[in-house]
Amino acid sequence: MDRLIIASTIVLPPEAARSLSEGVAPHALELAAARSAKNLAVVAPDPLVLGAEVVFGQPHPDDVRAAPRLRWVHLSTAGYARYDVAAVRATLAARGAALTTSSGVYADPCAEHALAFLLSASRRLPECLENQRGPRGWPDAHVRSRSALLRGRRVLLLGFGAIGRRLAELLAPFEVELCVLRSRPRGDEPFRVVAREELGDAFAWADHVVSSLPEAEGTRRLVSAALLARMRPDAWFFNVGRGVTVDQAALIEALEARRIAGAYLDVTDPEPLPPDHPLWRAPGCVITPHSAGGRREEPMAQVEHFLANLRRFERGEPLVDRVI
Incomplete structure (x- = not known):
């Protein structure tokens, strides 16, 4: 050449x-x-x-x-x-x-970050951190009764690119039941694949909804108020994709009304998230500063x-x- x-x-x-x-x-x-x-x-x-x-x-x-x-x-x-x-x-x-x-560069760190989110939510780590900062009690019964296993749970993956595929591999030892939204299904996926018109039922089915969606014409505000309303009160939402793929006002409303268990977000809209933004104070919301892809x-x-x-x-x- x-x-x-x-x-x-x-x-x-x-x-x-x-x-x-x-x-x-x-x-x-x-x-x-x-x-x-x-x-x-x-x-x-x-x-x-x-x-x-x-x-x-x-x-x-x-x-x-x-x-x-x-x-x-x-x-x-x-x-x-x-x-x-x-x-x-x-x-x-x-x-x-x-x-x-450079999707391949970020598949491992983003997938591991998402797995850490899932485990943290299941094992109630933020509650323990809050207790350590104050009042430093010993709420063992409370935390134990609210903790859950990741093993065997129903996980809906929004997006099955490099990050989604790697996360699916990391979840395999936990024997979760996976369901995947993929823009272009290939027919050889080892999990159930849902179309966009089936997302309402998929959100109602899932214990955990994990988004790694990129920003594109068809993904902006895809996680809508209607879809969030289908989630169960004990279900969690996670986002390591892009903040604009979520109706953020609807997510805040769902968190404040405690209609879902909580949300773990590595991405927001806008970024950086202003210090006075209500998302910082939303119940059950954990935010990392778009660091999932970092190492x-x-x-x-x-x-x-x-x-x-x-x-x-x-x-x-x-x-x-x-x-x-």
Whole structure:
């Protein structure tokens, strides 16, 4: 393959930056002036991107459309909502260019985070933490009587991408009964797959509803007031996908009325969540700051994922985590 011009729009720590620089050889690596260390930051347009054939990071969507030689964009995130628009899709299609994500990087940490949520809710860990902070009593009978097993429970997975598939694997030892909402069923799923029109019954069936849905045209506010109303008072809702997939006002109302047992959220709308937002005070609500995908090795994992895909690109092989 001819020598490529690869533009990077992300700021990496020294070790990961060195791995990227060495790994792209013999291609040329150019670092855009408009770069960010934060995955979800929208970087400004950068003239350097316009001359690239490959971009790694989070390029501005206008640059993706304007870059005449662009053949492939590899995002440093699992989400790709701002590129999933008609104008960008049409431009990429006209050039035969690809858009891939880093979903594989985040499957393990997000799935483990979701499993931690499920176990924490089942074993009532937040109640014990609150007691430790004060009044520091010994409510053993109360906590024991409210605790539950995860084993054998009914779990509805909203989304069955990289995160959902990995979570299903982690749940296997608990012998849960799984049900899955999948945008494009393949017919070989080892669990019951439900269509969107069947979600009401699925929400009523589940002990735990776990969402890893991305933001897309068909997922915004998918978890609606009507669906939340179908959940049982002892059922839990968890979200490690995107905050905009939930009718947040309806969720707050359900929590405040104690119509569901509680919610564990790694994502909200907006982000960051303002300190005075009512979701912070909602009964039974536990919030983590969009940290589910994080781990100490995250930057290096991003680089390794990109470089592995670069080798595939060089050989003309199918790219991993391709979405466009």
